[in-house]
Amino acid sequence: MKIGILGSGQLGRMLALAGYPLGHTFTFFDTAPNSATSNLGATTLATFDDHTALGAFAAACDVVTYEFENVPYQAALTINSHVPVYPPARALKVSQDRVIEKEFLQGLGIATPAFLAVSSEAELHSACLTLGTPCIVKTRRLGYDGKGQVRINSQGDIAGAWRELSGAPLIVEGFIPFTRELSVIAVRSIDGTVLTYPLAQNVHRSGILHRSEIPAPEVTQELQAAAYQIASTVLQELQYVGVIAIELFDVDGELLVNELAPRVHNSGHATIDGVVTSQFENHIRAITGTALGSVEPRSRSVMYNLVGTLPDLSRLTALPNAKLHLYGKEPRAGRKLGHVTLLNPSQRDEQTLEQLLGGVSVAVVTPTS
């Protein structure tokens, strides 16, 4: 099939790299050229409100998907009038606004952090009193990688948070004293089969995912089943097709949903090397009406993001069980340039990698003979 992807970044790149072996071809739609996918298919350059361009793009594809959740709902509808768009447009609507998302989840009986929508400084004050401090104020839309959010530790922080974020609709979320951050990557096929990958355990730095481990350590069957239950409820309700990522807080064994991402996700990158069928391949399988592939883990796998600048790649590639994935992008502060997945790493392997990523030079002492 000819698969159209809205967006042309690293997720589109990895979708294409997973999809070519299945016999598909790829074309991208974005507002600006992106070196991540420039060698893997043509890119239509236009804005997401250019419905003529969207229609022409769709008409040249057999199916269209997207690699970011801020695709305008109307753009998805326009494309869907030509060819199927998966995941369905409703998934965009639900996930683009943190308030709508949490109301959707609570309507399904799925636990989330407590929250209140606010649209004035007075409402922000009131919400902080109701939810208590610390709490987090976020823009309802367009936040990612920790952008568009401020933590409020006490009433004294409110004025500053309001100055920083006002102008956009906001949400205040109660602070969750979580044991750890988990996520579950799930996939639903056109015929309704739902599979969940092993839970991933995630560590963020400065709001950006730093380390993701699959399978997450110390996961009981009960916890994995709870994640499956959440995923299948959401996917069934949305009549979803494709991969979804569900970010979770583990609070002493209870799962709360932090956020949905209706797409392949950074915390699923370890599935490329660590699972029989990667999240990218299963997304492509799902949207092309192919049976889903096995999500059995092949090893314990730990992914680290390469953010901002690349480490010494000659040392990184010399680690025997390191699988490198670069995105073909120019270095820039805060930009995700690639990731590396360690297969069955020892603690020492991880220390070595952390040192490489931290730019810390490590003296290797060779015994004199």
Place this chain on the structure above:
Amino acid sequence: MKIGILGSGQLGRMLALAGYPLGHTFTFFDTAPNSATSNLGATTLATFDDHTALGAFAAACDVVTYEFENVPYQAALTINSHVPVYPPARALKVSQDRVIEKEFLQGLGIATPAFLAVSSEAELHSACLTLGTPCIVKTRRLGYDGKGQVRINSQGDIAGAWRELSGAPLIVEGFIPFTRELSVIAVRSIDGTVLTYPLAQNVHRSGILHRSEIPAPEVTQELQAAAYQIASTVLQELQYVGVIAIELFDVDGELLVNELAPRVHNSGHATIDGVVTSQFENHIRAITGTALGSVEPRSRSVMYNLVGTLPDLSRLTALPNAKLHLYGKEPRAGRKLGHVTLLNPSQRDEQTLEQLLGGVSVAVVTPTS
């Protein structure tokens, strides 16, 4: 780096798919357009004796490699006057002519089938007497997938074989009553490190590879070490850089070299899914001066070629541990269209796949309840 590949078929495709994640880009050189790589980089269309085109192609690359061993030696030299060509041009010279190849191997003390070069029907008669029947007469150059060879079972077959093959320089090889066909994929880095993959056990049909299993069953450490010894001797002598495939006959535990292929090879395709670092990735690592990756197997892996026509892909992709790799080529008799690798297959899994490949329709009996 920008990597140039001479040839643009499925081997180039899989090299590119393995190389993009390492941050490289690809461009191809071939005499005709090929859909296998048409989406993965630009292709220069020219003949291999167009030294102007070769020079311009080379000048736009950082390093050049090839995906077939019949690249003219002079073409490799022209490119090498601009940028490095790996594997080195001498590997082409040695492997393009079956007589030169066997003389090269014997000069290194490596066992091969007995052989004689022949250039007349009288010489063919004489060679068949010397080597005994059955024996195999082959063109010295340009044979592949069983093309350009005839088996001579008795003196009565000689005239027919001569009619079929005369016109090209020929070689007669003694028939080897082998226990099994094996191959070893080996790789040498610029700094001289040699790694060998686990031996593959291969089964051919109509001269085309049908099934390849890694690790080959019942391989003693001694046998794997003998394969390493052969590979490292050849690679060292050629000051080789990149992947080589060495086809072997196992005769009651003794290894004879049948053929060298100075490139990634069909019998190494199972390494994509079955080994930590695939033959494609290690070839790219080698020619870009990167440390070689681990060649540890991750599972028992059995590859089947998809030749001529594709089987029912919906049933193939429904096999839980089947990894599909299509080459984006139109079906044609005898053409390799893709391969599928089964991870840790049971005997039953293999039977199911063989039936799918054979086009045999299997009735699935569902018990009535």
